[in-house]
Amino acid sequence: MDDPSTDMTSLQIARRLLGEALPRHWQLYIGSLICMIGVAGFTAALAYSTKLIVNEVFVAGSATAAYQVAALLVVVSIGKSGFEYANVVIATKFTRSVAAFYQKATFRAMVAKAVPYFAGKHAAKHMAEVMLFGRAAGLVVTTVLNKLSTDVLTLIGLVAVMIYTDPLMSISIAVLFPLIFGLVALLTRRIKAVAAEEIELQGRIQAVGAEAFEGIKTVKSYGLEAKSKSKFAAAVNALENRMLGIAKMTSLTIPLMEFLGGLAIGLFILYASWQTGQGNRSAGDFTAFITAFLLAYQPAERVSQNWVLIQKSLVQVGQMYGLFASAQEDAQTGTASLEGRASALRFEGVSFRYNAEAVALHDVSFETKPGERIAVVGRSGAGKTTLIDLVQRFYAPTKGVISIGGQDIAEVTPDALRDAIALISQDVFLFDGTIRNNMRDGKPDATDDEIAVAAERAMVTAFAKDMPDGLDSEIGPNGASLSGGQKQRVGIGRAMIKNAKIYIYDEATSALDGANERAIMQATVDSAKDSTILFVTHRPSTLQWVDRVLLLDHGRVVAFETHETLMETNAIYRALFNLNTSDEERA
Numbered sequence: 216m217d218d219p220s221t222d223m224t225s226l227q228i229a230r231r232l233l234g235e236a237l238p239r240h241w242q243l244y245i246g247s248l249i250c251m252i253g254v255a256g257f258t259a260a261l262a263y264s265t266k267l268i269v270n271e272v273f274v275a276g277s278a279t280a281a282y283q284v285a286a287l288l289v290v291v292s293i294g295k296s297g298f299e300y301a302n303v304v305i306a307t308k309f310t311r312s313v314a315a316f317y318q319k320a321t322f323r324a325m326v327a328k329a330v331p332y333f334a335g336k337h338a339a340k341h342m343a344e345v346m347l348f349g350r351a352a353g354l355v356v357t358t359v360l361n362k363l364s365t366d367v368l369t370l371i372g373l374v375a376v377m378i379y380t381d382p383l384m385s386i387s388i389a390v391l392f393p394l395i396f397g398l399v400a401l402l403t404r405r406i407k408a409v410a411a412e413e414i415e416l417q418g419r420i421q422a423v424g425a426e427a428f429e430g431i432k433t434v435k436s437y438g439l440e441a442k443s444k445s446k447f448a449a450a451v452n453a454l455e456n457r458m459l460g461i462a463k464m465t466s467l468t469i470p471l472m473e474f475l476g477g478l479a480i481g482l483f484i485l486y487a488s489w490q491t492g493q494g495n496r497s498a499g500d501f502t503a504f505i506t507a508f509l510l511a512y513q514p515a516e517r518v519s520q521n522w523v524l525i526q527k528s529l530v531q532v533g534q535m536y537g538l539f540a541s542a543q544e545d546a547q548t549g550t551a552s553l554e555g556r557a558s559a560l561r562f563e564g565v566s567f568r569y570n571a572e573a574v575a576l577h578d579v580s581f582e583t584k585p586g587e588r589i590a591v592v593g594r595s596g597a598g599k600t601t602l603i604d605l606v607q608r609f610y611a612p613t614k615g616v617i618s619i620g621g622q623d624i625a626e627v628t629p630d631a632l633r634d635a636i637a638l639i640s641q642d643v644f645l646f647d648g649t650i651r652n653n654m655r656d657g658k659p660d661a662t663d664d665e666i667a668v669a670a671e672r673a674m675v676t677a678f679a680k681d682m683p684d685g686l687d688s689e690i691g692p693n694g695a696s697l698s699g700g701q702k703q704r705v706g707i708g709r710a711m712i713k714n715a716k717i718y719i720y721d722e723a724t725s726a727l728d729g730a731n732e733r734a735i736m737q738a739t740v741d742s743a744k745d746s747t748i749l750f751v752t753h754r755p756s757t758l759q760w761v762d763r764v765l766l767l768d769h770g771r772v773v774a775f776e777t778h779e780t781l782m783e784t785n786a787i788y789r790a791l792f793n794l795n796t797s798d799e800e801r802a
């Protein structure tokens with residue numbers, strides 16, 4: 216887990232969870248409460264009616280009593296099973312509702328997390344957390360409020376019957392309780408230790424599987440099927456072993472309770488034979504007592520087992536609350552807007568490091584004029600991507616200030632920043648759906664006319680008109696049915712619709728041929744006259760469109776000059792430029 220786990224205790228976590236879930240799902244809770252009382256009442260009645268059977272039917276030999284008792288038993292059984300059925304249905308709905316609520320809440324919290332949270336961890340692992348945190352919350356709420364409460368109520372009813380029929384024997388059995396508590400506490404401690412690991416292992420399976428499917432062409436062309444299979448098998452086996460370990464621990468409560476129960480029954484038989492010898496008790500009393508005791512067995516066993524399971528799930532719910540808290544921290548950004556600000560971008564002494572060892576940007580300072588077009592160039596690893604990630608506030612600078620139109624971007628709202636910037640990246644990401652809907656993501660309230668204009672400028676129309684449904688053609692997950700160049704054009708169209716102050720083209724035309732690139736560059740500079748445009752590029756052809764070039768090397772600004780000046784004065788630039796005339800190396 217890279218999110219900070221909360222330091223709440225199990226009790227605090229349970230209190231918070233129940234406090235949140237109860238008001239939200241109170242109807243379901245009332246329904247299950249009625250069912251619980253019904254089940255407990257009828258179970259106790261069943262135990263007590265055995266006293267009537269023995270004393271009235273067998274000992275007194277009354278025929279009328281036999282009919283009455285038989286009828287009573289049928290009614291009690293029907294009542295008990297009816298409530299049990301309703302209880303299961305309501306409990307299932309309850310669990311699903313709570314789980315669904317927390318799955319949505321976890322997803323919301325994760326999306327709110329800052330970019331570094333997602334680096335180095337496969338998307339499938341995040342999804343596993345979303346699903347499992349929600350499931351753990353649903354399990355805790357309904358196990359505590361329904362299963363555990365039903366069993367505890369049932370136990371109380373049965374214990375009442377036991378105490379009523381034989382107080383002395385009941386107290387002697389109570390001596391066993393500390394023993395049970397001690398052993399259950401031991402199991403609880405061990406299971407809490409493996410709770411976080413369960414989610415990690417579930418996530419690993421999903422990540423290994425998703426990786427193979429996403430990279431299926433690579434897997435097949437390099438013959439990596441066997442490697443994928445064994446990686447997947449190892450992940451599945453690890454989880455299976457872990458789950459078996461957990462099941463072994465939780466199920467240890469079964470033999471434990473059976474043993475203690477057997478012990479109690481043995482003692483009881485000795486005690487009963489002694490008491491009947493004395494003529495103190497009726498046979499019916501003993502039957503009622505032993506029936507209540509036997510009926511108490513299963514609920515008691517389930518209580519201890521559910522207790523251990525709840526402890527495990529509470530650890531996971533605690534992780535979920537940790538995520539909520541850290542997402543809230545991440546979301547706490549400024550209140551300023553960029554309304555009316557110019558498009559000038561300014562870096563003042565900006566440094567950034569990803570980790571202790573590697574400094575990615577050193578003391579970077581530069582300022583663009585509003586509406587200026589800039590090429591950001593430099594060797595692979597020079598810091599170009601880092602620089603544009605900082606502009607979008609994906610990371611915060613370690614030192615220094617970045618401002619747009621004089622406003623420090625650290626102080627603006629996420630909405631304001633998002634509206635001010637349009638990014639077009641080399642590996643453009645498109646959503647499953649139509650071309651039109653993907654373009655509309657740039658500006659949700661765009662009219663069809665606006666989309667048509669942008670589609671024309673970004674040369675999307677040029678290929679979409681040959682597709683069966685034009686702009687309304689489905690393009691598959693991440694635009695699977697489009698070529699790389701077509702995807703880039705849809706991505707450029709999506710950005711053009713947006714009325715941004717700053718456009719960032721990160722190798723955005725790398726998959727376009729020369730003619731297409733020229734047309735799109737022309738449209739780009741024509742349609743965004745007041746905006747600052749940053750072209751991160753290795754292509755010499757892009758340089759004719761820009762006013763100045765920002766040359767980076769090893770995380771430092773080497774020069775910020777016109778192309779002509781740099782060609783005359785800068786050896787690094789010339790080397791870069793000549794190197795890349797023939798070789799389109801990508802960053």
Ligand SMILES: Nc1ncnc2c1ncn2[C@@H]1O[C@H](COP(=O)(O)OP(=O)(O)O)[C@@H](O)[C@H]1O
Pocket residue numbers: 334569570573574575593594595596597598599600601602802
């Ligand atoms: N997520 C990351 N974690 C650690 N180091 C990184 C990360 N991303 C980039 N770097 C390092 O930061 C430096 C600049 O990288 P980058 O900005 O991607 O360069 P460019 O885009 O110019 O090729 C490189 O040395 C790179 O190894």
Ligand SMILES: [Mg+2]
Pocket residue numbers: 599600601802
């Ligand atoms: Mg890069």
